[in-house]
Amino acid sequence: MSNEIVLGVNNYSADNIQVLEGLEAVRKRPAMYIGDTGFKGVHHLIWEVVDNSIDEAMAGYCDTIHVTIEKNNSITVRDNGRGIPTGHHAKENKSALEVVLTVLHAGGKFDKDTYKVSGGLHGVGVSCVNALSIHLRAEVHREGKIFEQEYSEGKPLYPVRIIGETERTGTTIHFLPDSTIFTVTEYKYDTVATRLRELSFLNKGIRLTLEDKREEDEAGKFRYEEFFSEVGLKEFVRYLDATRQPLIPEPVYMESDKGTVPVEVSMMYNTSYSENVYSYVNNISTIEGGTHVSGFRAALTRTLKGYADKSGILAKEKIEISGDDFREGLTAVISIKVAEPQFEGQTKTKLGNSEVTGAVSQVVSEMLETYLDEHPKEARTIIDKVILAAKARIAAKKAREMVQRKNVLTGTGLPGKLADCSETDPKVCEIYLVEGDSAGGTAKQGRNRAFQAILPLRGKILNVEKAQEYRIYENEEIKNMFTAMGVQIGKDGDERALNIEKLRYHKIIIMTDADIDGSHIRTLILTFFFRYMKILIDEGYIYIAQPPLYLVKKGREERYCWTEAQREQAVKEVAGGGKEESVNVQRYKGLGEMNAEQLWQTTMNPEKRSLKQVTIESAAEADHLFSMLMGDEVAPRREFIEKNAKYARVDV
Structure with missing residues (x-):
């Protein structure tokens, strides 16, 4: 090319x-x-x-x-x-x-x-x-x-x-x-x-x-x-799907440079329940999509539906298929080259060139149609997945309606465990998602009730990476997060889009213990946000609290430390030239080990605390990471841990 x-x-x-x-x-x-x-x-x-x-x-x-x-x-x-x-x-x-x-x-x-x-x-x-x-x-x-x-x-x-x-x-x-x-x-x-x-x-x-x-x-x-990649996008899709169970043996690959817009697309179906489409224009990641993504989706839906109708499969099932159903379990990468790209959107990452829609749509339609005709076994597998997705979508819709109906029937619909704040302006309000009732109780005592809300979460929430969508809305802890935050499902004709117009807090802070279980719970919550509330990450509303790991103490002098280096330095300074053995070092393994005043001063006081804002540097890489950490495949997770262990900070 x-x-x-x-x-x-x-x-x-x-x-x-x-x-x-x-x-x-x-x-x-x-x-x-x-x-x-x-x-x-x-x-x-x-x-x-x-x-x-x-x-x-x-x-x-x-x-x-x-x-x-x-x-x-x-x-x-x-x-x-x-x-x-x-x-x-x-x-x-x-x-x-x-x-x-x-x-x-x-x-x-x-x-x-x-x-x-x-x-x-x-x-x-x-x-x-x-x-x-x-x-x-x-x-x-x-x-x-x-x-x-x-x-x-x-x-x-x-x-x-x-x-x-x-x-x-x-x-x-x-x-x-x-x-x-x-x-x-x-x-x-x-x-x-x-x-x-x-x-x-x-x-x-x-x-x-x-x-x-x-x-x-x-x-x-x-x-x-x-x-180095010899085959390009096919290898990209394999990399993204390395931790998922494939539905078809090889990625579908489409390439054409006949027209004024060179188009390259590769796609793969897997057994997961999420859609992951990544698009690029002249190597620039278009995270908001645009005309090239619209062309791809239209062609995918039209071509697969045409094949299913022709084969008579849909007539037997008597079920209505939507565009979303064709994209469940789909991983795709779209890469096009445009001489003069026009970008739109708030972050200038949405392609606006109108001529691109038809160019991409034509290439995908022609080549996908050929693929389906030449691979009847794989085609049937994909259509079966689409039918399952349609059935699951109907079940998920009912589950979502139950969540939102509960909000209407109970007035505010706020969970009983939520300790809300008195402020109503979401720009100044923040909510702490706290691991466990014990830590939640301490946080409720230590917080500033004016602008800080506390929602204790019992145990580990559902691993959304392995669950069908309707199961997610049936999970009590996830339902509590939806209702506490005031978000709605369904916007602008998209029944799965998250509507955050009534979001009640502009700081959503995950606060878990500084141990292995706490890290796991934090990853489960982040996976849920990435898959079902990604707009909250994109808008900069998701944060991670940083509770201290150590309290270094000698007499009346106390120092809180967040890293091993800080602890070593604090021990030397507090010892004051004396024996370091005389310094008492307390390791905080759980939030419950701190009293309310300590938790406020170290982790919740805006003037002293340290928060990490959750951002996505690369959506494709984040997708690969979450599916690897929370998916079924053990080997890639083990390889990742072994490869990155020397670069990670390990708390013991």
Whole structure:
């Protein structure tokens, strides 16, 4: 497909670099350009640089991209593409390399003769990375020479110079984010690895590597991973479904680049009850969907229903099928390439190009129809799953109606165990989901009754990963969460959508014990939110409380500690040069071990507490993680634990 994407083959030169506007205000208002100056923003710098290399790869000129996290948390990205042009740029009267790195929205991707599509069009380019870095060095291997230029805060330290000769081609960008701009300057290995893995699936045949020089193993080697996919989306779907029981032996794969919109789709059915459709435009994750997803869903429903009608299966069952039924247990990845994508939605992650709907719909209809005709056994298995889904949907609808009817019949419908707050403005109200009646009682005594509500949850809630939907609404603890929060099921014609217009709290805080059971309960609750109340995570309403692990005490002096390092430091300081054995260290294994005042001061007081907000960096990766942690397959869970044990914090 890469040969179809590029239009200009050998004419990538200084003249192809078009300047749209200057670089003013990036340092003054960085959030306007990269989203924020925290965790996401600092990682976005890597994506901008890697996007340039991916563009070269999509154009057919690059097949290897190396990313290195250096010891000082600087980043090096090296590729074997053509190298950024270094010739004289007539309009700007300087090297094209300097133009690309110092002028916002300057680059070959704005010249349609250089790149037909570009993964970086949603961003602001490497010049923005340069502006927000205390130091950046560009090294270009091109035309037999090695070119170099360094910058500080976006300003060149010297003109582009030649520092040697070379037989290879490519670009190396090394940058150190400016700590006066970013509130977070430490890179998270797993976040970078997740994105590179995703890019390897979306761009088959491209090798991406990640090396972390901040940490060595026992053999003195740095942490290192290589991401490479020979078959692309089929392998992506297998990866996402690795922890689920498949219904069909192989993923269905569809690809077409005949029209103006290259389309690639892979899908797989499994025995789970959730739908997981992930969509991308020019490698950009479109988490809000858009016209490409609409085209896929319409074609899927139309084609499967047509096959079922033709086979006479539905007539025998006498059951009404809806679009949702065709997508239960479906995992699919849609990847398209669009020359000029138009994004909509609050987060600019919803595709709006109208021409895409028909293009995707046609490809999926034609190829899925062929697949069903050629694989009658698999087709029958899928239709049987659809019929089961329809029956379960009807049962789930009745169960949901029972939950909501109970709210109406009992007035407020609030659970008896809920200790509500007196405030009614959801923006200032918060609810603690607390493990067990004992801890719930302590929390009720220690809270601020004005704005803090407490809902004790008895034992472990239902594992929604293994349960049909109607079972979920029959679970007492889950029903209590629905009614306490005031959310409704059904919105805008979608009977499964969550309506949060009457949400009663804008902080929903999970507070469990700091032990294995507490971690399990927290994961069960998070799985439920991810599968059935994901909008609450997307809106930033879900938090995790951080109760202390230790109380370090000597005489009247007390220190609460949340980490092992804090405990060690506190013991030394409280000992005051004396014997550390004289210091009493209490390990809190449960919330019930603290009295109400201690719980308030350490975990519930807004002025002193520490809350972790739950966010989703990658929906596809989160789906894979939850299905692996809470699903039936033991082997992938064991492998995950063994692989990540050395990087995890273990509480004993």
